[in-house]
Amino acid sequence: MSEYEDCVWNPPGCVPSGITIPEFPVLSTSSQSTKIDDRSLSNFMVIQDISHATRPQSQPIQVAPSPDVNDDHLQLKSLLESWNQTHIFDHLIAQNITLKVLKMIKPHHIERLLKQFDMATQITFEYNLELWRQYDTASPLDGILLAGPERSTSRQLSESSRVSPYPSRCSTPDSEPIRVLLSDILNESAKAKVLVEYYNKFQIFKEEQRNSLINVVAHYFEDKGITMSLAASFAIEKDIIEKFPTEKLDYYRTTKRGKIYNKWRNLNSHFKCTMTEIKPKPIKGHKVQRYQEEIGEPEQDAETCISTLKYSHLSSDEFDSVWKACSNFRLQQIKTLETTTAVLDAWPFYRQPSGFRLIEIDFESAFKTRGHLLVNWKSESPAILSFLKDGQHVKDKNIKSMLDKLTTQNDNENGFDAALLWSLHGYMVPTNKIVKKDVTGKNATTKFTIKDSQESFLFLGRSIQEVEDHISFLKEKKKSVQPFVYCTGEDIFNIETSS
Numbered sequence: 001m002s003e004y005e006d007c008v009w010n011p012p013g014c015v016p017s018g019i020t021i022p023e024f025p026v027l028s029t030s031s032q033s034t035k036i037d038d039r040s041l042s043n044f045m046v047i048q049d050i051s052h053a054t055r056p057q058s059q060p061i062q063v064a065p066s067p068d069v070n071d072d073h074l075q076l077k078s079l080l081e082s083w084n085q086t087h088i089f090d091h092l093i094a095q096n097i098t099l100k101v102l103k104m105i106k107p108h109h110i111e112r113l114l115k116q117f118d119m120a121t122q123i124t125f126e127y128n129l130e131l132w133r134q135y136d137t138a139s140p141l142d143g144i145l146l147a148g149p150e151r152s153t154s155r156q157l158s159e160s161s162r163v164s165p166y167p168s169r170c171s172t173p174d175s176e177p178i179r180v181l182l183s184d185i186l187n188e189s190a191k192a193k194v195l196v197e198y199y200n201k202f203q204i205f206k207e208e209q210r211n212s213l214i215n216v217v218a219h220y221f222e223d224k225g226i227t228m229s230l231a232a233s234f235a236i237e238k239d240i241i242e243k244f245p246t247e248k249l250d251y252y253r254t255t256k257r258g259k260i261y262n263k264w265r266n267l268n269s270h271f272k273c274t275m276t277e278i279k280p281k282p283i284k285g286h287k288v289q290r291y292q293e294e295i296g297e298p299e300q301d302a303e304t305c306i307s308t309l310k311y312s313h314l315s316s317d318e319f320d321s322v323w324k325a326c327s328n329f330r331l332q333q334i335k336t337l338e339t340t341t342a343v344l345d346a347w348p349f350y351r352q353p354s355g356f357r358l359i360e361i362d363f364e365s366a367f368k369t370r371g372h373l374l375v376n377w378k379s380e381s382p383a384i385l386s387f388l389k390d391g392q393h394v395k396d397k398n399i400k401s402m403l404d405k406l407t408t409q410n411d412n413e414n415g416f417d418a419a420l421l422w423s424l425h426g427y428m429v430p431t432n433k434i435v436k437k438d439v440t441g442k443n444a445t446t447k448f449t450i451k452d453s454q455e456s457f458l459f460l461g462r463s464i465q466e467v468e469d470h471i472s473f474l475k476e477k478k479k480s481v482q483p484f485v486y487c488t489g490e491d492i493f494n495i496e497t498s499s
Contacts, residue, residue, distance in 0.1 A: 072098040083128040134231040182239035185220045192216045218263040233261035295331045302329035327365040399426035414495040425453045458485040
């Protein structure tokens with residue numbers, strides 16, 4: 001044995017340092033008998049004897065991995081790498097966690113699984129898991145999260161891929177999600193084609209183009225009546241990054257839901273609000289009466305009356321009589337005209353200074369029992385004031401303040417009438433727009449305000465001279481003036497004279 005004192009057997013993974021191992025004869029495994037001499041036998045016995053020796057504690061046996069690597073482990077590792085959480089890989093493997101298990105796991109399982117890790121790790125894991133499940137619903141995972149540009153839309157999703165520990169608020173369990181491709185949206189929308197041309201030219205999007213792209217995608221889903229899920233929005237975001245390589249996910253995912261999904265939700269909510277009929281609350285104790293026009297058959301001699309109005313020299317009373325004689329014909333014709341301008345062109349008599357009297361006559365003809373407003377002004381004006389003060393008929397703050405004063409300051413009759421008529425402009429808000437040339441000669445669209453409407457109806461001067469100067473100014477500017485009310489006084493509540 002002294003010849004072999006410095007020799008030890010070399011089992012795999014256990015080679016003490018400084019030991020030299022001699023070569024021993026190899027035993028054949030064939031069926032033929034093998035001749036073993038005394039030396040070989042002694043060598044064999046030495047090997048058998050030393051093999052039972054105690055292994056060094058400092059050198060544990062290392063088992064080489066099997067050539068057949070577990071695909072489940074590779075998929076799990078790739079998934080955790082995409083989440084930047086590879087530090088929990090060994091722990092998950094030790095707990096036999098695979099992708100299939102992750103699809104079935106519940107929140108209370110996660111809490112027990114990661115109880116030895118810090119809270120940030122648990123929160124990040126739950127957040128990434130939820131996003132992965134939602135994405136996996138729209139696009140089955142082929143081994144790596146969000147990897148691979150091609151997605152199969154015909155493949156049926158397994159029931160396990162639709163299991164989520166969190167309730168979904170954007171999809172129904174009975175409906176299969178619809179996969180919308182970004183290429184379909186870009187090909188169908190004219191705005192999207194412009195965006196593609198812009199990117200091909202400059203190779204980058206600015207914030208304006210990104211917002212336009214988000215609007216195009218959201219409107220596509222809204223117009224097609226397709227419900228957008230979080231998974232669908234995530235898939236669209238990935239398509240955008242693949243189609244436009246310089247774009248980043250952060251541009252479209254500033255929140256958990258993302259800009260595209262939030263935009264679609266806003267459009268959907270606005271559409272529902274628009275389609276919902278909102279009825280004003282009835283005023284308590286106030287009965288709304290509606291009066292129907294009572295227009296008779298057009299007069300047969302209406303053309304004769306019109307010729308008389310145009311070409312005959314009539315007195316004021318005669319003109320009113322002829323005007324009344326063709327009132328039914330006129331009212332029926334006005335119903336067929338679409339604009340006020342068309343009415344004034346067909347009946348230019350309304351433009352005359354006495355036009356207000358003609359309107360009064362027509363009103364009496366249409367509403368037999370509701371006319372004579374000028375005659376019954378004193379009895380009707382309190383009802384007008386009550387109407388303007390009730391409900392939400394007037395929204396202008398200045399006019400509301402004026403209406404409050406009218407209930408207490410009504411000693412001056414002219415002031416009360418002027419202030420009440422002034423306040424009516426807050427209810428009959430002007431909506432017309434005109435195009436004028438500004439100082440640079442460019443066309444500018446102007447919308448009339450309530451104040452413009454009021455000032456075109458009434459002018460208040462502190463003296464008669466101020467009123468005359470205003471009229472002279474309008475004459476010099478060659479501005480046409482509609483029937484106008486001129487007043488003098490300290491303010492509209494204390495009018496001394498009017499004309």
